[in-house]
Amino acid sequence: AQRVTQPEKLLSVFKGAPVELKCNYSYSGSPELFWYVQYSRQRLQLLLRHISRESIKGFTADLNKGETSFHLKKPFAQEEDSAMYYCALIRQAGTALIFGKGTTLSVSS
Amino acid sequence: DAMVIQNPRYQVTQFGKPVTLSCSQTLNHNVMYWYQQKSSQAPKLLFHYYDKDFNNEADTPDNFQSRRPNTSFCFLDIRSPGLGDAAMYLCATSRDRDLGETQYFGPGTRLLVL
Numbered sequence: 001a002q003r004v005t006q007p008e009k010l011l012s013v014f015k016g017a018p019v020e021l022k023c024n025y026s027y028s029g030s031p032e033l034f035w036y037v038q039y040s041r042q043r044l045q046l047l048l049r050h051i052s053r054e055s056i057k058g059f060t061a062d063l064n065k066g067e068t069s070f071h072l073k074k075p076f077a078q079e080e081d082s083a084m085y086y087c088a089l090i091r092q093a094g095t096a097l098i099f100g101k102g103t104t105l106s107v108s109s
Numbered sequence: 110d111a112m113v114i115q116n117p118r119y120q121v122t123q124f125g126k127p128v129t130l131s132c133s134q135t136l137n138h139n140v141m142y143w144y145q146q147k148s149s150q151a152p153k154l155l156f157h158y159y160d161k162d163f164n165n166e167a168d169t170p171d172n173f174q175s176r177r178p179n180t181s182f183c184f185l186d187i188r189s190p191g192l193g194d195a196a197m198y199l200c201a202t203s204r205d206r207d208l209g210e211t212q213y214f215g216p217g218t219r220l221l222v223l
Binding site (some may be wrong): 005032036043044045046050051052055086098101102 | 201217
């Protein structure tokens, strides 16, 4: 079965510290992977997707097929990065996004 | 300039009383989705419309139905809400169903069942 695991419910870091939000997936094929973010009192929105290989707001994510991981990283956390982050995969065109349970990132000064 | 709008933001209903949640979009997207998100859980897809074509997820209870009268609107009908149906309901849209397609989410409707 397809599954996305985010092992940390909460990650607390200080401003300027590196951040790594972990995501592991279970899927035998070649999924497409995403990170969605939800800031306080705002809607869920796309942060970045593997297919674009982009860096958004200083965040990057690399797909490691050997480890079936898609960890989200940022070298220097900012307070405005505090939010709920969801890792998600879509296994094939025309099907559902499968979300992990999410990790709350809290960045304090 | 909200792109995906959900009304109401909060809905209280009684056990067994039918309730309808609505979603509208200004993006002219082909695909509209309904997700259910229970407390501390991941959003879970209930069904989606690709244009007028309805696609139900295999494990979506029969209690949940949907209508899409036109491109802009999509409704979620819960025929007989139970206490276990209390959740946040998220509507999302995408231009198409291609891999890598971005889904745009509405703010959600939080349903409380008394």
